[in-house]
Amino acid sequence: MDRSIWAWGKxxxxxxxxxCIFACVYNEEFLFSLDGKCVFPxxxxxxxxxxxxxxxxxxxxxxxxxxxxxxxxYCSEEDFAKCVFPxxxxxxxxxxxxEDGDAFGKYWCSLTQNYNKDKIWxxxx
Numbered sequence: 001m002d003r004s005i006w007a008w009g010k011x012x013x014x015x016x017x018x019x020c021i022f023a024c025v026y027n028e029e030f031l032f033s034l035d036g037k038c039v040f041p042x043x044x045x046x047x048x049x050x051x052x053x054x055x056x057x058x059x060x061x062x063x064x065x066x067x068x069x070x071x072x073x074y075c076s077e078e079d080f081a082k083c084v085f086p087x088x089x090x091x092x093x094x095x096x097x098x099e100d101g102d103a104f105g106k107y108w109c110s111l112t113q114n115y116n117k118d119k120i121w122x123x124x125x
Contacts, residue, residue: 012070028059036071037074038052038063038079039064039066040063041066042066043067043068044068050111050120051079051081052079053120056073059074060074062075062079079124081111083109083124084109084110087109087110087114088113088115088116089101089110089115090109094109097109106123106124108123108125109121
């Protein structure tokens with residue numbers, strides 16, 4: 001992180017509505033990187049995340065630390081989690097996104113080679 005460009009900010013809520021700089025995080029200080037590298041998985045508020053998230057922001061973001069410590073950046077296309085092929089789901093090996101097992105019939109993929117063991121996935125675009 002030495003070569004990253006950082007912006008410092010403090011966000012507060014005024015009497016009329018939220019004043020946001022980069023993200024709405026009330027009464028907290030934060031550091032936003034313009035060129036840092038996302039760390040996956042990362043922990044944020046007692047949960048583990050394997051992809052960019054959209055909490056208290058208009059766009060998806062990621063942590064720059066394994067455990068979120070206020071260092072973050074907005075995700076770019078190369079930051080989003082990539083599907084892993086082939087992957088094992090139930091008793092089959094999949095070489096592309098599948099709708100098998102999804103209650104809504106949406107295509108999804110595993111983010112690891114063994115979905116049965118890891119249970120980490122995302123919807124395909």
